[in-house]
Amino acid sequence: FFFQAEDGIRDFCLSRGLGDVYKRQMQIKDGKQLSWTFYVQIMPVGEEKDYKWNIFDVTKVIPHGDYPLIPVGKLVLNRNPVNFFAEVEQAAFNPGNLVKGIQPSPDRLLQGRLFSYIDTHRHRLGVNHHQIPINCPYKTRYEVNSTDRDGFMVVNGNQGNKKNYQPNSYNTMVDDPTSDIKPYEVSGLAKRHENKLINDDFSQAGTLFSVVMNEQQKTTHINNIVVDLKFAKLETQQKMVDIFTKCDLIYGRRVAEGLGVAQSKTINQ
Numbered sequence: 001f002f003f004q005a006e007d008g009i010r011d012f013c014l015s016r017g018l019g020d021v022y023k024r025q026m027q028i029k030d031g032k033q034l035s036w037t038f039y040v041q042i043m044p045v046g047e048e049k050d051y052k053w054n055i056f057d058v059t060k061v062i063p064h065g066d067y068p069l070i071p072v073g074k075l076v077l078n079r080n081p082v083n084f085f086a087e088v089e090q091a092a093f094n095p096g097n098l099v100k101g102i103q104p105s106p107d108r109l110l111q112g113r114l115f116s117y118i119d120t121h122r123h124r125l126g127v128n129h130h131q132i133p134i135n136c137p138y139k140t141r142y143e144v145n146s147t148d149r150d151g152f153m154v155v156n157g158n159q160g161n162k163k164n165y166q167p168n169s170y171n172t173m174v175d176d177p178t179s180d181i182k183p184y185e186v187s188g189l190a191k192r193h194e195n196k197l198i199n200d201d202f203s204q205a206g207t208l209f210s211v212v213m214n215e216q217q218k219t220t221h222i223n224n225i226v227v228d229l230k231f232a233k234l235e236t237q238q239k240m241v242d243i244f245t246k247c248d249l250i251y252g253r254r255v256a257e258g259l260g261v262a263q264s265k266t267i268n269q
Helices: 023-024 084-088 110-125 205-211 215-229 235-246 251-260
Strands: 002-005 034-041 069-077
Touching: 205 235, 205 251, 215 235, 215 251, 235 251
Parallel strands: none
Antiparallel strands: 002 034, 034 069
């Protein structure tokens, strides 16, 4: 899933300070709305097996040239929070809240978050946090289609006298088979495996700097690195310059020049 800002991207310069810039930039007033275009990137099942990178490696992106983005819709913010606690502090985002047609991938990071997010919300906001208005989809305010009831802080009538088990004699609470998780094939032994794909930690970072960023973005990025890294020990600065050089030769050179340190000439690209 991708959300691309329709108002464009502006880079922060740390040397100028941030302050409450996030709140200032997110203010919605005088009819202004903030919007993002929503895209999906789809790889057909089976192609992930022979792809050049592990698609479940969260440090990698799949190039749009290989699998173009498909526009789906828009995300629009049309007002500011009226009450910060009610609409921000109590918000409970959960990657397990899925609509029909979308199901989680085998990505290990996502699999861990599927249970850890909801578990955190139960501890922080209570077992019925989904009844808090900011977390309650419009339809479920009047029609709850699950067997979940009771528990601490029930505030929606607790489903009245509905049956919360099935099968039952009243032909209610029937499972919706279209919501089932679709099966997928797995193969091989369940054990710790060595990654057979190329362990490339640098090329995508180099492409981001050399191809994606324009000159102003590059300059701002270098300045933001230098403004903090200059306080580190010299050996740490040298190690970081070596890492940036592995990403891109010019990338490393500009950081080195900003710090006033030498750039190694023996780094393997």
